[in-house]
Amino acid sequence: MKTFWDERYQQEDYAYGTEPNQFFKECISQLPAGKLLLPAEGEGRNAVYAAQKDWSVTAFDQSKSGKTKAILLADQKGVDIIYDVLDIANMPYPSEKFDAAALIYVHFPDYVRQEYHRKIVDKIKPGGSLILEAFSKNNLVYRQANPSVGGPDQLSLLFDVAEIKTDFPDFLWNIAEETEILLDEGIFHKGKASVVRFFGTKK
Ligand SMILES: C[S@@+](CC[C@H](N)C(=O)[O-])C[C@H]1O[C@@H](n2cnc3c(N)ncnc32)[C@H](O)[C@@H]1O
DSSP, X not given: OHXXXXXXXXXXXXXXXXXOOHHHHHHHTTSOOOEXXXXXXXXXXXXXXXXXXXXXXXXEESOHHHHHHHHHHHHHHTOOOEEEEOOGGGOOOOTTOEEEEEEESOOOOHHHHHHHHHHHHHHEEEXXXXXXXXXXXXXXXXXXXXXGGOXXXXXXXXXXXXXXXXXXXXXXXXXXXEEEEEEEETTTEEEEEEEEEEEEEEO
């Protein structure tokens, strides 16, 4: 899979565009700027946006090509971000370091998903926030009708609301929903999609 992402990010265009994810943008604007963790951040669209809004951003991804594009975008926008190339299995950050974390279209294999989600929760301070948007299990139908909408083609990689609530039991949710949206993010997220959206506070 690492090769898949490296190859995708070696194209000149930004796979999901250079603008932040809309839900991320809406949620982050409701929080005071602080320390933000962005796991599996790809080409850095959300990291760069948050840095422009005065967040102190630590992003990481397994893809070296993702980092190259993210740093290029940060330079173009005149902001600094920390961007580490690593696998989440080896995430080195201290517990409870971050005021917020955001998982935007991060679909881990089901045999490690809960473990990886717990690792991310550990890095968020009590009272800190989590923002999550990802494809729902119902997106398979949308993807069949329009492959340009993207997302995993295996049910086990997709989410439903109950599953996320189980993975993140120590959160109070302001938003916890499955909804249909119109995606317009770069080349690979285009069209009607079914997603889950979560925005909440760690108890
Ligand atoms: C669909 S992309 C989303 C990128 C970014 N969050 C965004 O919204 O633009 C999924 C990303 O997850 C990363 N990823 C998947 N498994 C990972 C792992 N175990 N450790 C670190 N990154 C991972 C991939 O390299 C890829 O960049």
